[in-house]
Amino acid sequence: xxxxxxVFKYSDNIDTDVIIPGRYLNSSDPEVLAAHCMEGLDSxxxxxxxxxxxxxxxxxxxxxxxxxxxxxxIKASGVxxxxxxxxxxxxxxxxxxxxxxxxxxxxxxxxxxxxxxxxVDIESGYIKNKNxxxxxxxxxxxxxxxxxxxxxxLIAYTKKHYC
Amino acid sequence: xxxxxxxxxxxxxxxxxxVKPGEIIQAKVDMLMGNDITAPVAINEFxxxxxxxxxxxxxxxxxxxxxxxxxxxxxxxxxxxVREFARENDIKYYFEVGKGGIEHCxxxxxxLIMPGEIVIGADSHTCxxxxxxxxxxxxxxxxLAAAMATGKLWFKVPETIKVVFSGKLNPWVSxxxxxLYTIGNIGVDGALYKALEFSGEVIENLSMDNRMTIxxxxxxxxxxxxxxxxxxxxxxxxKNRAVRAFSCDYYSDSDADYAQIINYDVTEIEPQVxxxxxxxxxxxxxxxxxxxxDMAVIGSCTNGRVEDLRISAKIFKNNKMDNGxxxxxxxxxxxxxHQALTEGLIEIFITAGVAVSTPTCGPCFGGHMGILAAGExxxxxxxxxxxxxxxxxxxxxxxxxxxxxxxxxxxxxITHPEEVLKSEI
Ligand code: SF4
Numbered sequence: 169x170x171x172x173x174x175v176f177k178y179s180d181n182i183d184t185d186v187i188i189p190g191r192y193l194n195s196s197d198p199e200v201l202a203a204h205c206m207e208g209l210d211s212x213x214x215x216x217x218x219x220x221x222x223x224x225x226x227x228x229x230x231x232x233x234x235x236x237x238x239x240x241x242i243k244a245s246g247v248x249x250x251x252x253x254x255x256x257x258x259x260x261x262x263x264x265x266x267x268x269x270x271x272x273x274x275x276x277x278x279x280x281x282x283x284x285x286x287x288v289d290i291e292s293g294y295i296k297n298k299n300x301x302x303x304x305x306x307x308x309x310x311x312x313x314x315x316x317x318x319x320x321x322l323i324a325y326t327k328k329h330y331c
Numbered sequence: 332x333x334x335x336x337x338x339x340x341x342x343x344x345x346x347x348x349x350v351k352p353g354e355i356i357q358a359k360v361d362m363l364m365g366n367d368i369t370a371p372v373a374i375n376e377f378x379x380x381x382x383x384x385x386x387x388x389x390x391x392x393x394x395x396x397x398x399x400x401x402x403x404x405x406x407x408x409x410x411x412x413v414r415e416f417a418r419e420n421d422i423k424y425y426f427e428v429g430k431g432g433i434e435h436c437x438x439x440x441x442x443l444i445m446p447g448e449i450v451i452g453a454d455s456h457t458c459x460x461x462x463x464x465x466x467x468x469x470x471x472x473x474x475l476a477a478a479m480a481t482g483k484l485w486f487k488v489p490e491t492i493k494v495v496f497s498g499k500l501n502p503w504v505s506x507x508x509x510x511l512y513t514i515g516n517i518g519v520d521g522a523l524y525k526a527l528e529f530s531g532e533v534i535e536n537l538s539m540d541n542r543m544t545i546x547x548x549x550x551x552x553x554x555x556x557x558x559x560x561x562x563x564x565x566x567x568x569x570k571n572r573a574v575r576a577f578s579c580d581y582y583s584d585s586d587a588d589y590a591q592i593i594n595y596d597v598t599e600i601e602p603q604v605x606x607x608x609x610x611x612x613x614x615x616x617x618x619x620x621x622x623x624x625d626m627a628v629i630g631s632c633t634n635g636r637v638e639d640l641r642i643s644a645k646i647f648k649n650n651k652m653d654n655g656x657x658x659x660x661x662x663x664x665x666x667x668x669h670q671a672l673t674e675g676l677i678e679i680f681i682t683a684g685v686a687v688s689t690p691t692c693g694p695c696f697g698g699h700m701g702i703l704a705a706g707e708x709x710x711x712x713x714x715x716x717x718x719x720x721x722x723x724x725x726x727x728x729x730x731x732x733x734x735x736x737x738x739x740x741x742x743x744x745i746t747h748p749e750e751v752l753k754s755e756i
Contacts, residue, residue, distance in 0.1 A: 181519055181609065185717040186724075190696035193368045194398055194405035196375070208719040228520040228553060232717060233696070234455040236372055236471040257524055257555055258455055262471035312355045312485060323379050326477040331381055 169290045171248035172298075173220035177282040178209065180226035184238040184259065187230065193237055198244035205241040219246035222288065224280050226252065230259020239263040249288055251295060251306065253277050264313055265322040271295065276304035333584020335491040336558055337526045340466050340581065344449050352490040352590075360478050361448035361465075364392040366434055367399060367406070369453030369472045370413045376476035385420050386482035392424040392443060393417050394434040397692045402699035432664025432690035435459040435547060435632035439539075440664055442572030446561035447581045451478060456632050456714065458554065461527075461546035462539065463569070464561030464581050469550060489555045490590035491526040491583070492517075496533035498598035503748050505642075506541030507634060507712070507732040509533070510548040511603035512595070515613030523553035525590055528583065533597050534559055539568045540638040547633045548714050551610040604710075604745060605730035608718045616735060616747050626709040627658040627740035628721070629733050630688075631695040634712035635663030637670050639733040644676040646737035646751050647683035653743030658685045659701040661693060685740070697721045703728075710739045 186208030188201055195201065206213035223242065229252035230238060239262045242250065249269035263270040269290050276295045280286060284299040293306030309317065319325035334342065334349060342350045344358040365373050370393055377385075385391055393413050398406035410428075417425035424443060431437050435456050438444050446464030450457060453475040460467030470484070478484045494513060514521070527549045534542065542559050549557020561579035569577060601615035629635075629643050640662070652658055660680055662668035668690060671677050680687050686701075693700030695713040703709055703722030709729065711721065716728035731739075734748040741751050 183715075183717045185697070185715065185720045189719050190698050191702070193696075193698070194403060194409060196372045196409070208717075208724050228523060231519060231553065232455065232715060234369065234453055234457075234469040234471055236369070236453075236473060240372075254520070254523065256520075256553060258469050258471060261474060265471060265473035265477075310355055310487075322473050322477050323376050326380055326480060330481050 170287060171220050171290065172285060172287045173222045173248050174218065175222050175224050175280055175282055175284045175286055176213070176217070177280065178223065178225040181228045181231055182209065182225050183232035184230055184235050185232055187238040188235065188241045193235060196237060198240050201237050201241035202244035205245040214245060217245050217247065220248045221246060222286050223247055223250045224277055225250065226277065227254040229255050231256035234258045236262045236266065239266055239268045243268040249290065251276055264316055267321040271306035273304050273306035276306065332588055333586040335587040335589065336528060336560060336581060336583040337466060337491050337556060338488060340447055340449065341486065341488050350488045352488050354488045356486055356488060357483050358449055358486050359482060360451050360484055362390055362392065362443060362450040363475060363478050364394065364434060364438065364452035364454070364457065365475050366397050366454055367395045367410045367413055368397045369475065371409045372472035373453055373475040373479065374412060374416045376473050377479050380476065380480045382480045385479045388421050389423045391422050391479060392438060393422055394426045394431055394437060395428055396431065396433045396690065397696065398698050399428045399691055400689065430665060432667065433632045433635060433692055436635060436663035436667065439463055439543065440572065440666055442569060442574045445573060445575055445577035446565060446579050451475065451484060455550045456547050458549045458557045459543050459547040459632060461549060461556050461558035462542035463565055464558060464579065466556050466558065468555050489524055489526045491528050492522055492591045492593065493528045493530060493589045494593045494595065495531040496595050496597050497531045498533065498596040500533060500597050501601060503602045503734050504597065504600055505732045506537060506544035508600060508603045509597065510545045511605050511610065511613050511730065512600050514548065514552045514610050515603065517552055519551060519609055519611045520553045522549065525554055526556040526558060527552065527554045529557065529559050535562065538638060539564055540636040543636065544633055548610070551714055602732055602735055602747065604735065605716055607716050607727040607729065610714065610716060610730060619745050621744040622708065622729065623744045624656060624710050624739055625707040626701060626703060627656060627736045628694050628701065628709060628711040628713060629658065629736050630661030630663060631713040632663065633714045634733050635661055635667065637667050639712065640667070640671045640676050643733045643737040644679045646734055646741065646748055647685065648679050650683060650741045650751060652684040652740050655743050656740050658740040659688060659694060660685050661688045662690050664690050694721055710736045710745055712736050
């Protein structure tokens with residue numbers, strides 16, 4: 169499946185407290201969370217973002233708390249995928265588990281800027297920047313993770329293998 | 332080639348003779364934990380799996396600690412969901428307001444964590460349990476849901492970085508300073524996807540409270556685990572608490588393969604302060620100017636244990652807080668609250684003008700009970716100083732040990748504890 173979207177680019181160490189501040193964790197409703205997505209960094213993000221848009225970031229994206237509310241808010245805000253130089257461990261797991269595509273692609277991050285239009289092939293991790301026509305290949309997922317993605321997330325995987 | 336502590340435990344939990352870093356394993360989990368923020372999401376996901384009951388009702392801990400006592404109706408509804416799930420599933424270790432505390436103080440204190448176990452918690456500071464020699468790690472709610480159904484979870488075996496502390500600790504240098512110093516040195520992603528193993532003579536002589544502070548903040552360097560090999564201290568701590576049989580016979584082989592070995596001479600380490608907005612922005616206290624503060628927070632799963640309260644009380648004794656400062660002290664568990672009361676510490680805090688709170692995460696994650704306004708500054712014994720962590724995105728949080736936080740509350744600006752105790756003489 170291919171997505172095309174506008175890029176919102178952020179720096180290193182974007183933590184889960186700016187992605188979804190703690191004061192909103194009295195709700196786990198994806199729509200409510202989406203309304204406050206990235207609020208700690210960019211209070212207008214939720215009104216600017218459109219379906220299919222892409223977040224591009226530096227290293228250690230999603231550091232800090234284990235709150236699954238962070239990838240949930242990004243997914244519910246319509247973002248199609250996140251491309252970063254590296255991800256914090258728990259955020260990475262959570263994204264795979266809930267079905268938010270995440271790609272590790274340092275060279276892509278270097279060559280993509282805010283406002284660019286990128287095309288991403290979710291299955292292969294092939295990323296194309298339509299503004300400068302450069303293309304990048306994200307790191308491949310380990311086999312086991314591919315299976316979780318194929319099943320449609322960890323809950324579907326667990327259902328299939330244990331029930 | 333021998334194995335590290337982490338590799339050994341991951342191997343036994345996945346029924347293998349050995350495992351290698353990078354390998355993905357399906358491991359048995361010994362203890363699972365969720366709180367009032369993460370468990371509601373996990374409960375929804377658990378119900379989608381379609382199993383009739385949890386895999387083991389004595390291996391799941393549910394704690395209400397983040398937004399309790401409820402800050403609003405929505406928080407009450409989340410807590411209610413956890414409470415009802417605990418009842419329906421007859422969860423043995425469910426901790427209600429007034430009977431529990433902050434999860435990472437509570438689980439060790441209640442004897443629920445044994446050395447050599449794998450513990451997952453839907454909370455990033457689950458790495459605290461490394462102080463007891465357990466592989467504790469934070470996961471998300473969906474991970475928790477899947478493990479509640481199956482008793483298993485997938486893990487990637489991490490490489491280990493060994494951190495060795497030697498030398499003699501300077502006055503006022505605590506576990507908090509050692510971990511802040513380490514994070515300042517290796518950076519907030521210095522141990523990303525890796526385990527940290529803390530060792531050396533300094534760690535061997537450190538109390539369990541201080542060890543827990545160190546392991547607690549391993550995640551602030553991106554680490555998956557922050558372990559300390561169990562020893563006599565661990566055994567003594569667990570002796571009258573452990574709810575299961577335990578052994579302290581876990582260690583890394585002398586020929587184990589480490590990603591890196593880092594040696595620190597603590598003789599050179601001063602009390603540390605981490606500047607906004609990352610825990611890696613550390614400075615020794617002697618290099619910190621007089622930064623005026625509006626609030627001091629003492630407590631949290633990092634520094635809310637009884638030793639932390641004792642050292643804070645030492646500073647507050649016969650000292651009133653500066654008029655421009657409010658200080659909120661969060662006892663970490665009901666048991667610690669009780670102990671502080673019995674020891675007369677609460678009396679000292681109240682006399683000094685400190686607002687003493689029932690155990691809650693409250694301000695630590697900007698939830699409730701003391702939120703910063705725009706432009707305000709706080710000194711805090713918590714573990715994160717990210718943008719907006721404790722309130723408005725334009726507020727600032729400085730992290731320190733409890734003695735510095737208490738001394739700063741007394742003076743009105745960030746300062747060395749000796750400035751307060753010296754002026755007493
Ligand atoms: S005290 Fe702070 S860091 Fe600890 S569990 Fe609560 S919110 Fe998290």
